[in-house]
Amino acid sequence: MIAIIDYGINNLESVRNALNKLVVQTVVTNKREMIQKADALILPGVGAAAMGMKNLKERKLDKIIINDVRKGKPILGICLGMQLLMSKSDEGDINCLGLIKGNVKKLSSEMKIPQIGWNQVCLTDSESALFTNIPDNSDFYFVHSYYCKPYDQNIVAGITKYGQEYCSILIKNNIVGVQFHLEKSGMSGSLLLKNIINYFTQLC
């Protein structure tokens, strides 16, 4: 079972709807026991980083997520959820979960911010099983003002260009982060979600 973490401010329904279409068993929860029992976690995301971290902490979910993921439980962070996996965010100058070393930075001020719309993702390893049936440079739906900058470049699995090139997919063992809303990215998004769930199933 996959636990979609409910921390008060995000687009839970769209993530659950996308998983339901794949016939995956899900629970939307903010209960610590449920999160601990789940085989894998999804940290969705719409909203501001500071509010997101505050809500996680208030519900005492931050430590559970960190512990479980460090022990090997798979987690998918989507949009803000991906950013919260990092060490620190410039949005509100806050510490995040610290599961991935690196910072969250603001997109280049020369561009319109937020970036809203469909943009291409260049895959660093298009042969990976995670990208089965997904052509390189497929379009995905982005809505964000900040992006992740991991220290370790080897975990960057997808790159998108908006003013600058930045990491739009990261994969580090049991941790996957996507900056775009794969639950809202039509066919490409559904395929990627399915591949990620398969990958998680193999890890469990």
Add this chain to the structure above:
Amino acid sequence: MLTKRIIPCLDMTEGKVVKGIQFVDFRDAGDPIVLAKKYDEQGADELVFLDITATVDNRDILLDVVQKTAKEVTIPFTVGGGIRKKEDMQKVLRAGADKVGVNTGGFNRPTLISECAQSFGSQCVVLSLDAKRVKNQWNVIINGGRTDTGLSAIKWAQQAVALGAGEILLTSIDTDGMKQGFNIELTKEVTNVVNVPVIASGGAGKLQDFKDIFVEGNADAALAASLFHFGECTIQQVKEYLNDNNISVRL
């Protein structure tokens, strides 16, 4: 490269999609969920739902339609109409909307925009701005086209962005439903003064109108309703036309 977006708009009242001309003379255009699904399959980049009488009827937005739509579509959608407080926005987001349009409620109480941006992020706060030419300027019109505020639409756009609006859905009442092309002049003025994406709305009547609003109006997205509802052209046709004219779209 970020692509230009084509967005069908579903104006709704009492659970049905309707389409009017210059905000009046509405005709029935069908079931919202059936239409939403059809547009998703046709390659729409997003959808916009506007409950156009929510403010004047003083009622809450149609949350069940939002929920059902969220189950059916695989692309993002914005919902607007009758948003007066932060909790209204939260309800709509929780029902599955990705972004929420704020119009009259934000004009009457601008701090609504900053409160929502702080809680949910600027990226899901869309300023829905209806403008009409009055003498030598564009005025902000609220209450679903009924009330002229007398204030400059250009200034309000700037203020709303400063307050935290992350996108502007700019509807020209003058061109709405006329099918004589988007309002390029108005769109250009707004895109010149704000640094957030602008969705141009009102007036699409033929393929070239889309090209013109992107090239001359600098719009980031173009919204249309009757053209798609009544089958005059498909989203795919619009996108192929734009692609042939070297405008980047998702095909």
